[in-house]
Each structure stands twice: as structure tokens, then as C-alpha cells.
Amino acid sequence: MLFKNLCLATIFSIAILSSCHSQSTTNVDVVNFEQAITKGNMQLLDVRTPAEYQSGHLSNALLADWNNEAEFKRRTAALDKSKPVYTYCLSGVRSAAATQWLRQQGFTAYHLTGGINAWKKAGRPVEQATAVTQITKADYEAMIPRDKTVLVDISAVWCPPCKVMAPIIDSLAQANSGKLVLVKIDGGNQTELCKILNVNAFPTLIIYKQGKLVWQKEGLVSAKEIDKQLQ
Structure with a gap:
């Protein structure tokens, strides 16, 4: 009985460690995030609102608002599961949740630790929408x-x-x-x-x-x- 309990405890501990390791590897700092998205052959996803995106976003980023469940699922359904997805938000909270969800759907996904705030703090560039003439x-x-x-x-x-x-x-x-x-x-x-x-x-x-x-x-x-x- 003692041996059985010890085995179960060992298996449980390994599972916890594996889970923690898997979760931690989804977090990518600014330097490594920049290297990954610069190499190409990946998908960059901004999970903020459209207004936040317009205020400043990473170059070539796609948009799927994590707070809008129906929209998020509809837009991410068009992503390619054969390519990794790198996500970011304002501070990293929404992108962490989005990344976890994407992984559950079969994507290889990572998120930017600290979000676009950390990106800007590190002096990395962002693109902003420019005013355009509206079509009547x-x-x-x-x-x-x-x-x-x-x-x-x-x-x-x-x-x-x-x-x-x-x-x-x-x-x-x-x-x-x-x-x-x-x-x-x-x-x-x-x-x-x-x-x-x-x-x-x-x-x-x-x-x-x-x-x-x-x-x-x-x-x-x-x-x-x-x-x-x-x-």
C-alpha cells in the first residue's frame, strides 16, 4: 500500500512539474519574442480591442479581440495550425489566457510577457493608424x-x-x-x-x-x- 501511494505521489508530482514547465514555456520575453516574429513563418496576433490596436500595434499583427468571444473564435478559426502563433496584449494577462486557449485548440502558441507595455519600455517600435479620408x-x-x-x-x-x-x-x-x-x-x-x-x-x-x-x-x-x- 505504501509503495502504491508513493508511486501515485510521484506520478502526481511529475504531472504538476510537467504542467508548470509547459505553462512557463508559453511566456516569451521581449528579446526572444522579437527574434521569433522577425524570423517569419509564424502568425502574430494582437488580442486587444480594435481601439487599442489603432492606438499602436506591432508591425504585421493580426487582430482578434479576446474579450469578444464570438469574434475571437471566428477569426482564430482562420489561423494556420502548422505555424506557431505569437500573441500579445497590453500587459500580458489577456494574451496569456488566449495562448492557453489556443493551445487547447491544437495551436503552438506563445505570448509576450508584459505585453506591448514591455515592448515599448524596451524601446521597440510600434505602428499607429493614420487618418484617412472616409468614403461617403x-x-x-x-x-x-x-x-x-x-x-x-x-x-x-x-x-x-x-x-x-x-x-x-x-x-x-x-x-x-x-x-x-x-x-x-x-x-x-x-x-x-x-x-x-x-x-x-x-x-x-x-x-x-x-x-x-x-x-x-x-x-x-x-x-x-x-x-x-x-x-
């Missing part, structure tokens, strides 16, 4: 010719599903060259137009025929489905 409703309507089929792609550079959809959209536009007009809108910057069009998620795809809206869908869509709607 009249401007938008002028982009939609009434004698053509028009595919509008409202995306954002920081949106993971948009990255997946981009080559599909481009391929469809090329295959339908001459009879299809492709209009690309940066929804991340054109916030006023998104409100007017009631666009709440990226990407949002809209098809017009003879100037009339005939189809609209958000998120990941197959090339087959889009092509069917274009015919």
Missing part, C-alpha cells in the same frame, strides 16, 4: 457600375479570415476578367462606410448586378459559393 455613401455608390456585375470585398489587413480569402477573391476576379468589377474596401479604416452598409464583421462580400444588391455574406466563403452567386 455617394462615393461608394459611384464605384458600383450599373451595367456590370460587381463584387465588393470589405476586409481589413489585420483580419485573419481576410488573409485566407484574399487569394480566393483575386483568383475569381482574374477568372471573370472583363465581366466582373472587383471593389476592395479597407473596412479597418473606412469605419463610417461600414456603419452605413451595416457591416459588422470582416470580410464581408457583397455582389451587385445591374446596380442592385443581390447577395451578401460575411466570414469564410468557398470559391464555389461565390462563383455560383456571380453567374
Whole structure:
């Protein structure tokens, strides 16, 4: 009985140590985080809010707000599990939780210890959004010719599903060259137009025929489905 209890205690201790080690290895300091994201072949994910992202973010970072559960799950579903994910937030709390969740989903994930606060404190650069002229409703309507089929792609550079959809959209536009007009809108910057069009998620795809809206869908869509709607 004593031997059995000793074995169980040993196994339990090993499990705890392994768990602690696994958890600690998800934390990456500024120096190693910078080295990892500079090498490429990975995915950089900002898990803060859109407003925080606009105030300053790491170069080439995608965005999935950890505090918005539905949005976070939708956007991270488009990430590639064959590539590691490096996450960050303001101070490291949200990114630690997001990293744990990503690992549970089968991703190899790490997070920046101390968040973007530590990044800035170490003198590392951040990018900030610049003010852009907003497209008005009249401007938008002028982009939609009434004698053509028009595919509008409202995306954002920081949106993971948009990255997946981009080559599909481009391929469809090329295959339908001459009879299809492709209009690309940066929804991340054109916030006023998104409100007017009631666009709440990226990407949002809209098809017009003879100037009339005939189809609209958000998120990941197959090339087959889009092509069917274009015919």
C-alpha cells in the first residue's frame, strides 16, 4: 500500500512539474519574442480591442479581440495550425489566457510577457493608424457600375479570415476578367462606410448586378459559393 501511494505521489508530482514547465514555456520575453516574429513563418496576433490596436500595434499583427468571444473564435478559426502563433496584449494577462486557449485548440502558441507595455519600455517600435479620408455613401455608390456585375470585398489587413480569402477573391476576379468589377474596401479604416452598409464583421462580400444588391455574406466563403452567386 505504501509503495502504491508513493508511486501515485510521484506520478502526481511529475504531472504538476510537467504542467508548470509547459505553462512557463508559453511566456516569451521581449528579446526572444522579437527574434521569433522577425524570423517569419509564424502568425502574430494582437488580442486587444480594435481601439487599442489603432492606438499602436506591432508591425504585421493580426487582430482578434479576446474579450469578444464570438469574434475571437471566428477569426482564430482562420489561423494556420502548422505555424506557431505569437500573441500579445497590453500587459500580458489577456494574451496569456488566449495562448492557453489556443493551445487547447491544437495551436503552438506563445505570448509576450508584459505585453506591448514591455515592448515599448524596451524601446521597440510600434505602428499607429493614420487618418484617412472616409468614403461617403455617394462615393461608394459611384464605384458600383450599373451595367456590370460587381463584387465588393470589405476586409481589413489585420483580419485573419481576410488573409485566407484574399487569394480566393483575386483568383475569381482574374477568372471573370472583363465581366466582373472587383471593389476592395479597407473596412479597418473606412469605419463610417461600414456603419452605413451595416457591416459588422470582416470580410464581408457583397455582389451587385445591374446596380442592385443581390447577395451578401460575411466570414469564410468557398470559391464555389461565390462563383455560383456571380453567374
